[in-house]
Amino acid sequence: MTAAVETGQTVIHGDRVSLLRVLGPAHVWALGVGIVLVGEFTGWNFSADKGGALAALIVCWIVGLLYTSVAMIDSEVTSTVAAAGGQYAQAKHIVGPLMAFNVALFLVFAYTMLEVSDAILLGDTIVAKAGVEGLTHNSFIAATIVVLAWLNYRGVLMTLNVNFVITAIAYVSIVILFFSVSPWTQGAVLKLNELVTPGNALPYGWIGVIAAFQFGIWYYLGIEGTTQAAEEVRSPARSLPYGTMAGMITLLIAAAMTWYVCASLMPWEYLGITYYPLWDAGKLTGSPLLENLLFIATLLAALASANGCINDAARAWFSLGRDRYLPSWFSAVHPKYRTPYRSILFLLPIALAFAFIADLNQAITFSILSGVLQYTFMSINIMMFRRKWPLGTIRRGYTHPFHPLPAIVLFCLCMVTFFAIFLGFGSQLIAMTVFYFLISLWFHFYRYKFVRRGDQFSMPWPKPQGY
Template sequence: MSQAAQATAQVPAPGQRISLLRVLGPAHVWALGVGIVLVGEFTGWNFSADKGGALAALITCWFVGILYTSVAMIDSEVTSTVAAAGGQYAQAKHVVGPLMAFNVALYLVFAYTMLQVSDAILVGDLMVTVSATEGLTRHAFVVVTIVVLAWLNYRGVLMTLNVNFIITALAYASIVILFFSVQPWSQGVVLKLNELVTPENALPYGWIGVIAAFQFAIWYYLGIEGTTQAAEEVRSPSRSLPYGTMAGMITLLIAAAITWYVCASLLPWEYLGFTFFPLFDAARVTGSPTLEFILFWGTVLSAVASANGCINDAARAWFSLGRDRYLPTWFSAVHPKYRTPYRSILFLLPIALAFAFIADLNQAITFSILSGVLQYTFMSINIVMFRNKWPLGSIRRGYTHPFHPIPAICLFLLCAITFFAIFLGFGSQLIAMVIFYVIVSLWFHFYRYRYVRRGDQFTMPWPKPQGY
């Protein structure tokens, strides 16, 4: 049965509250997480080579991989237990409190909106580069990308993520095809890693360059935590969320390693740190028109899949704020036919378009990273509070992540390093964003919180937490 048919079959009676549909499985969770992130293999991560050299890009690839593995493990436990739209926002609301929840929701909305903007800019710039037509600008491509994907999200989550599964798989296949086409088992035939990464240029700026490279190495995996945003629309949260998230993380670790190996073996680190299209340029260097064609479409599809997932996630975080009266309840409306948070989708559409016209790719990526790292820092604290308030055995968990509190400690330390790296490159933007969050926190505390129905925001049937 199609999603439209399902929705029509479940049209609520007059006065009945309309809810989101539970129609997603593990494959959709995988498609949402990997779909958002995979564009980071096609662009973004390579700017870490500009900060510290090709070897720094590899070192940070694995350390940031540890950061995101910790994120995936922590998210899988808390979200499979708090299975509500908004993901980390719902976690913060139940574990920490309203002010933290409000801020976390804003982190999510800004991270996904600016990631969506980056994706649209990438599509536009690539189309302009390949067409080589004088006077052609990216603006029309940016508008078409964002508007069409917003319409797709408006029409339903099942259709949206089915599309994401297909285009994400195709984009991922393009990376694998490039990898095997350049004969990775025979260094020196096509790949020239020993010539391009030498002891003299491996770390051109020393170990401080490795620290600085953390800023853009985040782009290898940024957005995998987005799997939690669909928690309320998953048929079996305790099964689908952990399986889909961890499978997505494994997929991305493999893709990141392949991407670095091929690009560092074909492109000098100076150029690698400058280009917006590292995999596409690597395909062009091989001289194969077929590989160039495949990686062109792989880049486009990865950006479209990412923007598609970002619209889904940002809208659900904004919808959750409206449903709990943290923002006007107008935003909490669910479409009676398509069962999507359509007002939140439409509200965020012009905001994304505005940023796409005024920001460049580097700025959009940086703002997305900043909001993402603020959110990850919260998660390291949140899981410790969650385990302390509700120890194992006190409530039913869908999944229990191992080795606690090691993942939380690793996540916090790596976030601290990343904040320092961002300060080195974009200190003014970091300070401006912190000031912004302080101002909106004051607004929420002194004005907006009076409209919140405090008893309604806590939906989990848990016992009183330890120590209360």
């Protein structure tokens, strides 16, 4: 390599500026769980409105199965395709450029809209706590998005160290709440047997359970974001499967505890419409300490999620620029902080604009739809991956068991979720499908001619079987 080029205080080793490999499994955990955990503080409970408290529990486990499949599939593929962009890089190597372009857009929209939802939630939570007339959420939204963008701009290590701490505090608050209400004794604080009875457990029958899938996604939405760190972890083959699977186990435990406490303290009619189920649970215990702890934890969970989303959306956008799917201007890496700084800055005003004008429900639906489209792709992707490069032909950091069962389960559950979304937000589903179709035409007929076709396939793999 060439000698170091020194400019001011920044030293560039060699003639290339790349993202830094500084992360370990704990950072991967912090990224995945950080993005998701806000779903326990708000979001999942709307499934109770769709189908009752028992439906919220049923989808907790069934959607848990969907995401366990996602985590297993993702761990196998990404431990092999270790590049920023995560599922985008996977799609590029395994399916093809048009699929990759769409997957990258799914990622950017899913994470940017989730970031917007987090910022709105944080602003609304502070306004609700303050109870001051004339106080609006705009300043809190702006501070959330700008401060976190700044943190991401300054470096990935500090960003995910902060995420680890605030995610851990939010998680521990759920554990503290759980053990504070004597979960082993019904009747003292918890009244599950009175609130969930055979008469009201499934008020809309099994169609209510199907409809609940739409918001059941919130228990785990975003765990697949761990793959965006692939180019910045020290050992992708070890850290990514370990961090992702540990994150999924953590979330399954958190989801079960959250449902149990909330369903035992609130009737399903209220649980299904409140924006703050865990904070409300803290209030209902009668303990000011728990109430304030859950208020702070709600804010921290929203912050951690928005922080991870900025990280992931910027990496997906950066990867599109690096392969010239978008102008290569977006692929710049900061020579000192080693972050995709132009992508971070480009997405910042977009997030702010949506946060100021969009409604929370619309932003959440946009995010969920993009996420489910991505999961559908993953079920097809793993089938093609195993067919083109069977076990033994390339090195895998992790091999998921029971193939093709997880892929089939994932695909079927995605179809059920699409149906559930169609029941609640049919027009948005159709509008988004039309949007992705039109943008695909633009990519195919206009943008793809700018792509250096040979350069985009970077993995040193043998030829796929059948080619």
